[in-house]
Amino acid sequence: MAVIANNCPDIRVTLVDLNEERINNWNNADLSKLPVYENGLSDLVKINRNKNLFFTTNVQKSISEADIIFISVNTPTKIKGVGAGYASDLKWIESSARTIAKYAKGQTIIVEKSTVPVRTAELIRTILKSSVEKSGQYSSKKFSVLSSPEFLAEGTAIKDLQNPDRVLIGGDDNYAIEQLSLLYQKWIPKNKIFVTNLWSSELSKLTANAFLAQRISSINAISALCEETGADVREVTKAIGADTRIGNKFLNAGPGFGGSCFQKDLLNMIYLCRYYKLDEVANYWEEVLKINKWQKKRISKLIVEKLFGTVATKKLIILGFAFKSNTNDTRESPAISIARDLIENGANLYIHDPKVSESQIAMILGGDNADKDSAEGSWQFSEDLEKDCKNSDAIILLTEWEDYLKVNWEKISKLMRKPSWLFDTRGIINQEDLVGTDLNFWKIGKSFFKTNENI
Numbered sequence: 001m002a003v004i005a006n007n008c009p010d011i012r013v014t015l016v017d018l019n020e021e022r023i024n025n026w027n028n029a030d031l032s033k034l035p036v037y038e039n040g041l042s043d044l045v046k047i048n049r050n051k052n053l054f055f056t057t058n059v060q061k062s063i064s065e066a067d068i069i070f071i072s073v074n075t076p077t078k079i080k081g082v083g084a085g086y087a088s089d090l091k092w093i094e095s096s097a098r099t100i101a102k103y104a105k106g107q108t109i110i111v112e113k114s115t116v117p118v119r120t121a122e123l124i125r126t127i128l129k130s131s132v133e134k135s136g137q138y139s140s141k142k143f144s145v146l147s148s149p150e151f152l153a154e155g156t157a158i159k160d161l162q163n164p165d166r167v168l169i170g171g172d173d174n175y176a177i178e179q180l181s182l183l184y185q186k187w188i189p190k191n192k193i194f195v196t197n198l199w200s201s202e203l204s205k206l207t208a209n210a211f212l213a214q215r216i217s218s219i220n221a222i223s224a225l226c227e228e229t230g231a232d233v234r235e236v237t238k239a240i241g242a243d244t245r246i247g248n249k250f251l252n253a254g255p256g257f258g259g260s261c262f263q264k265d266l267l268n269m270i271y272l273c274r275y276y277k278l279d280e281v282a283n284y285w286e287e288v289l290k291i292n293k294w295q296k297k298r299i300s301k302l303i304v305e306k307l308f309g310t311v312a313t314k315k316l317i318i319l320g321f322a323f324k325s326n327t328n329d330t331r332e333s334p335a336i337s338i339a340r341d342l343i344e345n346g347a348n349l350y351i352h353d354p355k356v357s358e359s360q361i362a363m364i365l366g367g368d369n370a371d372k373d374s375a376e377g378s379w380q381f382s383e384d385l386e387k388d389c390k391n392s393d394a395i396i397l398l399t400e401w402e403d404y405l406k407v408n409w410e411k412i413s414k415l416m417r418k419p420s421w422l423f424d425t426r427g428i429i430n431q432e433d434l435v436g437t438d439l440n441f442w443k444i445g446k447s448f449f450k451t452n453e454n455i
C-alpha cells in the first residue's frame, strides 16, 4: 500500500487493522518502530504518511468510503479441525468479507491479495451477495470480486513491487478489472499486467510458490549427493543454471527453505489435490516438503556426528536465525528446527543474528535456559561474537547475512576449543577465507575436508 500511495499521489490509501498497537506503531514518528522491517519501506512511509497514506483502526468509516478494498489478512495453516495441518484457515478472510458486506456503500471492488486456496473468491462472493439480498431490491450496494495475488519476496519487497515481473488480475467483471488495471498502470507497463479468470489467478500464486520451493528441494537433494560423490553443488548449479531452459535463479543449496509462504502454500496445494481426489499429484508435491524437512534433520545430525557423536554440554555458535538474510522474519526458519535438535542433544547454543531480537528467539525456543548442568541443552543470545566464540567447539552458519562474510576467521579460530569446526549451511564461505586457521570446515554440497590439510 505504501508503494501504491507513492506511485498514485491522487489516490487516498488507508490501511485498517483491528490491532491498535500495530496501527500506533505504523503512525509512530520514530520510523524504527514500524511493525515491519523492510528495506526502503520506512522512506516510503515517511514521504507519504498523512498525505495520501493513512493508518487507522476505524474500519467501519474506511470501508464505507472505499472504492477498492484489498483483503490482505493472514491465512495460516489450520492447526485443528477439518483439514488441520494442511488447509488454510480462512476465518480472517471470512470475517473481512462479513465486515465489508456490512459497511460498504455503493459500488465496491474487493481484491483478494492474501494467498488463498483456489475458489476462495466464491466464499467472499457468497457472503457479499447475501448481504445485498438482505438489504432488499433497493440496496445501493454492488460488489465485484477480483484476485490479484502478491509475488513479492521479503527483503526485496519494495523493489519487487516497484518493478514486478508481472501482475495478475483475475476476474470476470470488465469494469472492475479495468479500474484495478488503471491503478497498476500508474507505474507498471500494461504488458506486464495479465488478466485471467479468477481461478487461474488464485492457482497461479500457489503454483509459483510450489515451483520455487520445488527448485530448492531439488538442489538440496543434489547437495547431499555432491557431498557423497566429490562433486561441488555450486559448480553443478553454475553448469545447469547456464541452460536457459533451467535458469540460474533460486538454485542455492541451503539448510532448507523457510518463510511464511512456501510450506503453507504447498500444504494448501496438497490439501486441494486430495480434496479433488488427485492423490498422485498431492503425493508429488508432498515430496518437496519431505526433502525440506529431511535437509534440516540431516544437517543437525551431521553436526552431532562430526563432533564425536555428541554435542552435550558443548558450546556451539549459531550465526543467523532469520529464515533468510535482510529480514528479521523467523517464520518457519530452518534455524528453528536445527537449533531445537541441537538443544535436545544437550548443546549450549549462542545464537547471533543482526536483526532478530532475543525476545523473538525466546518466543520460539522458550525462555533463555542457560543452565549449564542441565542434561537438556540451552540457548542464549549472542551480542558479542568474539567474546562468545571463546572455548566454543563449532560455529554453524544458518543465514547468509553479509556480516558473516566479514568475520575474521583467523582471530575467531584461535579463541575456539580444538578441534574446532565451521559448518557453512549456506555455502557462502570460501576455503581461501580460512587460510591461517585450523578449522575443520564443512560446506553444504561439498565433500568434507580439513582446512590445514588442504591449503
Ligand code: UDX
Binding pocket: 150, 151, 152, 153, 154, 155, 209, 212, 216, 249, 250, 251, 252, 253, 254, 255, 256, 257, 258, 259, 260, 261, 262, 323, 324, 325
Ligand atoms: C516467497 C516467494 O519468493 C514470493 O514470490 C512469495 O510472494 C512469498 O514467498 P519469501 O518467503 O519472502 O518469498 O522468500 P524467498 O526469497 O522466496 O525465500 C524462501 C526461502 O527459500 C528462504 O528460506 C531462502 O533462504 C530459501 N532459498 C531461496 C534457498 O534456500 N535457496 C534459494 O536459491 C532461494
